Amino acid sequence: MGSVAIIYFSGTGNTHLMAEAIASGVRHADTRVDLLRIEGIQIKDGRWFDEKFMESLQMADAILFGSPTYMGGAAAQFKAFADFTSETWFAESWKDKLAGGFTHGAALSGDKLNTLIYFSILAAQHGMVWVNPGEIDCTARGTIDETNRLGSYLGVMGQTYLDFERKEPELHPGDRLSCEHFGQHIAKWVHRIK
């Protein structure tokens, strides 16, 4: 059947909504998906560890990395997880798995690209095969609110303006669609390599 693991951190829930939307795309393509949300409690003395998460990641054919963009890069909680994977790197256990990434920020740019670049470097260090979303930005078709509205080609970007009155996280409909499409796209590649 093939499987995708989505490992991500989300502080206020927006990146979590992206992860869920990607997962629904993966399921839509008859592929198993594991949602693995990094929690601060998994970090002790600055070191992240979760045995079950590492087992799930090892089983997956594709691993997607997700984090909000914080201060122009991945959140510290995600980086703590990434640093733990140096043991996996040494064993080359993720070599040839598929990889992809997604991030969420408050600003239209917000330097989100830097987070995606970091994810692609993390995948490269592990010898993984990076999968781009492969979706042309909707502005090329004369609309501004649909798939890939932020014109991101390395991974999927989501954006919601900061609003301190807002009680619940909110995903832009275009970003939701981009995520669902990305889920289907990565599932297609999983089926191709199986």
Ligand SMILES: Cc1cc2nc3c(=O)[nH]c(=O)nc-3n(C[C@H](O)[C@H](O)[C@H](O)COP(=O)(O)O)c2cc1C
């Ligand atoms: C510490 C911190 C740093 C942030 N830095 C950025 C940034 O560099 N670029 C950006 O676009 N948004 C930035 N934001 C906004 C968050 O990325 C945005 O609120 C995002 O939706 C959070 O995702 P989450 O709901 O999954 O936690 C920052 C937020 C925090 C708390």
